[in-house]
Amino acid sequence: MNIAVIGAGALGCLFGGHLAVAGHDVWLLHRREQIANTLSAAGISIHRDDDPPLAAGINATATASDVGTADLVLVLVRAHQTPTALAEHAACIGPETLLLSLQNGLRNYDYLLDQVGRERAFCGVTYEAAITKEPGTIIHTSTGLTTFGGSSVGARTTIQETFAEAGFNVNTVTDPRPVIWEKGALVGATAPVLTLTGCPVTHLPTDPLDEVVTQLLTEADHVATSQGIDIDVETIQQTIASMTESHAEHRVSMVQDIEHGRRTEIDELNGVIIDLGKTADIAVPINKHVTALIHGVEQCS
Numbered sequence: 001m002n003i004a005v006i007g008a009g010a011l012g013c014l015f016g017g018h019l020a021v022a023g024h025d026v027w028l029l030h031r032r033e034q035i036a037n038t039l040s041a042a043g044i045s046i047h048r049d050d051d052p053p054l055a056a057g058i059n060a061t062a063t064a065s066d067v068g069t070a071d072l073v074l075v076l077v078r079a080h081q082t083p084t085a086l087a088e089h090a091a092c093i094g095p096e097t098l099l100l101s102l103q104n105g106l107r108n109y110d111y112l113l114d115q116v117g118r119e120r121a122f123c124g125v126t127y128e129a130a131i132t133k134e135p136g137t138i139i140h141t142s143t144g145l146t147t148f149g150g151s152s153v154g155a156r157t158t159i160q161e162t163f164a165e166a167g168f169n170v171n172t173v174t175d176p177r178p179v180i181w182e183k184g185a186l187v188g189a190t191a192p193v194l195t196l197t198g199c200p201v202t203h204l205p206t207d208p209l210d211e212v213v214t215q216l217l218t219e220a221d222h223v224a225t226s227q228g229i230d231i232d233v234e235t236i237q238q239t240i241a242s243m244t245e246s247h248a249e250h251r252v253s254m255v256q257d258i259e260h261g262r263r264t265e266i267d268e269l270n271g272v273i274i275d276l277g278k279t280a281d282i283a284v285p286i287n288k289h290v291t292a293l294i295h296g297v298e299q300c301s
């Protein structure tokens with residue numbers, strides 16, 4: 001397959017690297033031409049535990065037309081960057097190109113549907129986790145399930161098989177919205193708490209953090225219900241509890257964003273919950289507070 005990955009950060013290098021090693025023609029689309037040239041020349045390296053690093057030769061460019069027409073475009077920029085990135089790299093999206101987002105955020109499926117329509121848009125979530133050490137060198141901090149969905153069964157199966165052959169544990173569903181909301185609620189309840197407190201993932205289920213996490217989840221659940229989407233707060237709490245082991249070494253994306261002085265994805269997570277809560281007349285005071293506090297951290301970090 002000719003695969004373009006928009007966003008050559010932690011997850012872009014993780015998925016792109018493994019897909020390249022599995023034999024696909026992978027292109028990383030980076031914003032800066034100089035770094036793209038370095039990645040093309042040196043390849044990327046994926047570090048996991050004490051294993052020898054996985055080295056992957058890869059094509060990288062800042063110019064989407066270099067890719068030609070991609071069979072699959074994997075979108076892995078931060079959520080708020082999606083519309084701009086899709087417009088900027090439209091040259092590799094042909095009339096049959098499939099688009100897949102595995103980003104965090106509650107609006108990514110809509111962005112992809114706007115770009116290519118229902119038959120070619122696929123969206124989901126991943127519990128794989130990675131941190132960039134330097135451009136092209138990443139630490140794969142945790143492995144985890146990837147779940148995505150979209151209406152075309154044939155294309156879904158092709159993508160699932162492609163990722164499974166590259167070593168990923170992948171599940172598919174028809175309607176991706178429940179899994180997107182489940183993870184969106186999880187990240188919206190945990191990432192701001194970790195970012196504001198500086199606590200590690202292992203502290204999440206302990207008092208007093210668990211109280212705030214539960215309140216954020218409960219508000220997200222009410223808003224999801226108003227959208228006709230069922231999420232289960234207890235299941236999400238169990239996932240959070242399991243992450244204290246599976247993600248003990250991980251620093252969540254929002255913490256990584258603040259560490260690098262970048263804008264966080266808060267508006268694509270808790271911000272969406274606030275907007276939809278307003279429309280549906282559902283009170284979401286704790287989401288409002290943490291969103292305001294994260295905006296404050298963004299301004300002063």
Ligand SMILES: NC(=O)C1=CN([C@@H]2O[C@H](COP(=O)(O)OP(=O)(O)OC[C@H]3O[C@@H](n4cnc5c(N)ncnc54)[C@H](OP(=O)(O)O)[C@@H]3O)[C@@H](O)[C@H]2O)C=CC1
Nearest residue numbers: 007009010011030031076077079081085103104129130253
């Ligand atoms: N890291 C993780 O463990 C996990 C991340 N996620 C989610 O996956 C998504 C990606 O995360 P992650 O890989 O960590 O993010 P990163 O910030 O590491 O990578 C995103 C990359 O996209 C680049 N980018 C931004 N705009 C463009 C553009 N227009 N064209 C090309 N490249 C662009 C960024 O460049 P620049 O830095 O210059 O902006 C950056 O290199 C996020 O939604 C995140 O929440 C989900 C699960 C786990």
Ligand SMILES: CC(C)(CO)C(=O)C(=O)O
Nearest residue numbers: 126127128129252253254
């Ligand atoms: C759930 C988690 C921690 C990785 O799977 C994540 O999505 C993040 O780092 O933002």
